[in-house]
Amino acid sequence: MYAQMIKTASTGVKSREEMTEEERRFQDRIDAGEKIEPKDWMPDDYRATLIRQIGQHAHSEIVGQLPEGNWITRAPTLERKAILLAKVQDEAGHGLYLYCAAETLGVSRDELTEDLLSGKMKYSSIFNYPTLTWADIGAVGWLVDGAAIMNQVPLQRTSFGPYSRAMIRICKEESFHQRQGYDIMMKMAQGTPEQKRMAQDALNRFWYPSLMMFGPSDKDSIHSAQSMAWKIKINTNDELRQKFVDQTVPQAEYLGLSVPDENLKWNEETGHYDFTQPDWTEFFDVIKGNGPCNTDRMAARNKAWDEGKWVRDGLLAHARKRAARVAAE
Amino acid sequence: MKNEWPLWEVFIRGQHGLSHRHVGSLHAPDAEMAIKNARDVYTRRNEGVSIWVVKAADIAASSPSDKGPLYEPSQSKVYRHPTFFDIPEDVGAM
Ligand SMILES: [Fe+2]
Ligand SMILES: [Fe+2]
Ligand SMILES: [Fe+2]
Numbered sequence: 001m002y003a004q005m006i007k008t009a010s011t012g013v014k015s016r017e018e019m020t021e022e023e024r025r026f027q028d029r030i031d032a033g034e035k036i037e038p039k040d041w042m043p044d045d046y047r048a049t050l051i052r053q054i055g056q057h058a059h060s061e062i063v064g065q066l067p068e069g070n071w072i073t074r075a076p077t078l079e080r081k082a083i084l085l086a087k088v089q090d091e092a093g094h095g096l097y098l099y100c101a102a103e104t105l106g107v108s109r110d111e112l113t114e115d116l117l118s119g120k121m122k123y124s125s126i127f128n129y130p131t132l133t134w135a136d137i138g139a140v141g142w143l144v145d146g147a148a149i150m151n152q153v154p155l156q157r158t159s160f161g162p163y164s165r166a167m168i169r170i171c172k173e174e175s176f177h178q179r180q181g182y183d184i185m186m187k188m189a190q191g192t193p194e195q196k197r198m199a200q201d202a203l204n205r206f207w208y209p210s211l212m213m214f215g216p217s218d219k220d221s222i223h224s225a226q227s228m229a230w231k232i233k234i235n236t237n238d239e240l241r242q243k244f245v246d247q248t249v250p251q252a253e254y255l256g257l258s259v260p261d262e263n264l265k266w267n268e269e270t271g272h273y274d275f276t277q278p279d280w281t282e283f284f285d286v287i288k289g290n291g292p293c294n295t296d297r298m299a300a301r302n303k304a305w306d307e308g309k310w311v312r313d314g315l316l317a318h319a320r321k322r323a324a325r326v327a328a329e
Numbered sequence: 330m331k332n333e334w335p336l337w338e339v340f341i342r343g344q345h346g347l348s349h350r351h352v353g354s355l356h357a358p359d360a361e362m363a364i365k366n367a368r369d370v371y372t373r374r375n376e377g378v379s380i381w382v383v384k385a386a387d388i389a390a391s392s393p394s395d396k397g398p399l400y401e402p403s404q405s406k407v408y409r410h411p412t413f414f415d416i417p418e419d420v421g422a423m
Contacts, residue, residue, distance in 0.1 A: 040393045086373075093370050100354045103336070109356055110333045166353075173374075312358075316334060319359035 002060040002124045002148055004215040004287070009048035012222035013229050030231055035161035038104035046230055051107050052121070053232060054163055058098035059116045059123040063297050065091050067131040068140060076134060083180050084137065090173050097169055101162035117302050125283060126213050128291030129205070135188050135195070139202035141181015143210040143248065149174045150244045151214070154234035163232070182251065189255040196256075203252065204260045208278040214241040216280055245273050336385040337363040339370075341377035349381050357382075 016024060023043055029036065036042055065088050072088065075081035099109055115121040126144055131137060152174065156167045188199035214237040218224040227233035235243075245264075252259050261276045286294070334356040340349035352371045357363035363382040371377070391399060407413050416423050 037393065039390070089369075089373065093373065096355060096370050097353055100336075103354075108333060169353075312334065313332060315358040315362065316332060319362075322359070 002064075002151065002213070003053045003056040004122070004124055004213070007049075007052070008045070008223035008226045009052070010043075010045040010223070010226045013226050027229070030159045030229075034159075035164060036159050037161045045226075046232075047105050049227065049230075050160055050163065050232055051102055051105050053227075054098050054102040054105075054166075055107070055112050055115070055121055056123060058095050058102060058112065059121060060127065061091050061095035061098060062116075063123040063127045063301060064144075065095075066297055066300055067127055067129070067293075068137060070131050071134060071137050074134070075137075080184070087141070087177050087180060090177065094166075094170050094173070097166040098163075101160075101166045104162045113305065117298070117305055119289070119298065122287065123297075124213060125286045125291065126209050127297060128286050128293045129209050130293050132205075133198050133202065135184070135198040135202035136206070138181050138184030138188060138199065139206040141177050141179075142185050142251070143181075143203075143206050144213070145174055145177040145181060146248060147210050147213045147244050149178060150240050150247075151235075157231070157234060159231035185255055185257075189257060199255065200257050203257050207260050208282075211241055211244070211275075211278045212280075212283045212286075214238075214244070216283070242272055245275050249273055334358050337367075337382045338385050338388060339363075339367045340381040340383070341367075341371055342379040342381075343376060344378050349379065352376070354385060 014023065016027075019027065022041055026036075026042060026046075036046075068084060068088050068091075072081060072084055075084050099112060102112060103109060112121070116123070126147075131140065149171070152167055152171050156164055156171055158164045158167065185199055185202075188195045190196075191199075216237065218237045224233055224236065249259055249264065263274060263276045265274050267274050285291070289295075335358075336354055337357055337360075338354045339352050341352050342349040355363065355366050355370055357366050360382055364380050367380050367382055372380070403409070
């Protein structure tokens with residue numbers, strides 16, 4: 001997902017007997033559906049895992065602006081340009097809501113930013129793929145935001161209050177993102193043969209990377225079992241991926257496009273589509289830094305941070321001087 | 330000196346007459362910029378017609394461990410709710 005492969009900071013789910021008194025009380029509150037708030041007691045591992053997860057989610061929103069930003073100046077009409085600009089601005093907002101949620105856990109914004117820029121913290125693998133044509137902007141909204149919604153809707157019920165509230169805000173804004181993407185796809189798919197070819201090509205290139213967004217199967221992972229007990233993960237990666245495929249295939253059919261998977265087939269028995277898994281070797285390679293755009297993305301974020309330094313410093317110096325002047329009066 | 334912009338808590342009042350409500354936080358060098366940023370981050374869809382910003386460091390908050398002494402006393406005072414009193418229907422709306 002936007003937060004993929006989060007290593008839960010723990011050695012697996014503890015039985016009630018293994019828990020301390022405090023841990024038992026904490027787990028009871030979560031089981032009762034209570035929200036955990038920043039000043040409440042929480043296990044160190046819960047805090048550490050959440051910082052990783054929310055931080056990675058925030059970084060994904062921020063880096064996710066880059067592939068779409070690539071097309072703002074080249075959008076086909078003024079209206080499409082305004083829409084794309086609004087969509088990308090939303091993603092910046094999502095990043096900010098999430099950074100704020102992470103900061104309530106005791107990490108600073110600068111620490112989070114520095115960990116992204118040094119490569120210590122990751123962002124979603126999906127944003128390391130290029131957006132080569134205008135149809136890609138359609139595919140990103142439809143598939144990438146569509147996959148994000150799959151994961152974010154259940155997270156509105158997550159146990160950590162600030163994270164849950166950020167998710168609620170984000171979910172309210174996401175459906176615009178997916179619909180504007182699908183709207184682009186409809187236009188392209190109903191357009192000239194060449195436009196339709198571009199739409200098909202975009203689907204071909206974004207299908208498997210979108211499936212990778214949910215991360216490798218984790219149904220047997222002790223880490224994910226702990227995260228689920230803490231309600232900071234609600235579904236397994238496979239459950240969400242299946243749900244995404246089931247929802248998306250009919251949408252592709254409506255467009256008259258074909259999903260690039262020869263084994264894709266409706267399964268009467270399970271009531272789900274059977275489909276081919278993405279190439280997990282490619283996934284791990286992209287995570288390691290070897291995707292088509294990793295270098296570009298990191299360079300762009302580092303450049304923005306370095307070249308913005310004089311602005312950040314200047315505004316702060318101005319604010320401090322003015323505050324000192326007021327204090328002296 | 331630490332060069333991170335301070336954290337501000339943001340409160341927004343919507344158009345329907347309800348009080349300002351906490352919506353989140355953001356970093357800004359001063360109050361003026363905090364309001365400008367709050368407008369961009371928290372009111373992109375007509376969520377509000379008035380913004381308050383307060384430096385997070387200036388907020389005093391009750392502590393979770395005081396939950397008992399602070400809030401339990403009101404639990405036993407059910408007579409503070411109108412439904413505590415049975416008024417015969419014949420009396421009419423009240
Ligand atoms: Fe987003
Ligand atoms: Fe997104
Ligand atoms: Fe989005």
